[in-house]
Amino acid sequence: MITMNDIVREGNPILEQIATPVEIPINDQERKTLKEMLQYLKNSQDEEISKKHQLRPGVGLAAPQIGLSKRMIAVHFEDLNGKQFSEGLINPKIISHSVEKTFLSNGEGCLSVDREIPGYVPRYAKVTVKALNVHGDPIKWRLRGYAAIVIQHEIDHLNGIMFYDHINKTNPFHIPENAKACDVE
Structure with a gap:
């Protein structure tokens, strides 16, 4: 079972690397790892399991975040x-995207980042992904x-990009042209 002890934190060079494509067909170890990544997300959203194992809730996890430089992500x-x-x-890939942008009005977080980083993270409002x-x-x-937004955040991890790399350095709450807030509770 993946726990927070398995999550690589910011500053680790693997989070700054471009992950290697997964050879097809996927092997049993990669399949097992991907299933474990998905299970982490499910466990992290289960109040009882999350509390018992001290898991931070997550909606996405990329292989580099568990120390594996492969193009695999899990979302839940x-x-x-x-x-x-x-x-x-x-091997998820964004094959098209909108001109229009969006951002979470309360900002983004990341299992690999143990601090709050205020600011808007502009993302494409619509994407088409193949995998x-x-x-x-x-x-x-x-x-x-x-x-x-979720899928772009995870694919960014495969390209060595952290969410805060998108935040405007001089004005963190700058709203980019063609952007609308996407509000979640």
Whole structure:
């Protein structure tokens, strides 16, 4: 079981590297790791399990965050329309995106970052993502708003980018052109 002790923290060079593509077909170890990553997210959102194991709640986890430089992410969340996303993704790639931007009005956080970093993180309001799931089946998601933000945050980890790299250095609460807030509770 993955716990917070397995989560790599900011400052670790693996978080600044571009992760290696996963060879297809996915091997059993990678499949097992991806399932464990997804299980961490489910456990972290379960009040009892989370408290027992001192897990910080998360909606996404990228392989570099557990010390593995491979292009794999797991997501487990509900979008603002109540649609559930719970999947391990292999070699995810954004194949198209909107001009319009969005951001979380209360900012972003990260399991690898143990401090609050105030500021808006501009993201594309809509993205289309292609990947393989844990079974090796191709998937294509058209995401908007909160779902698009989550997936971009995780794919950034695969490219050595942290969420705070997007925050305007001189004015952290600057609202970029063509951007609207995406509010979540």
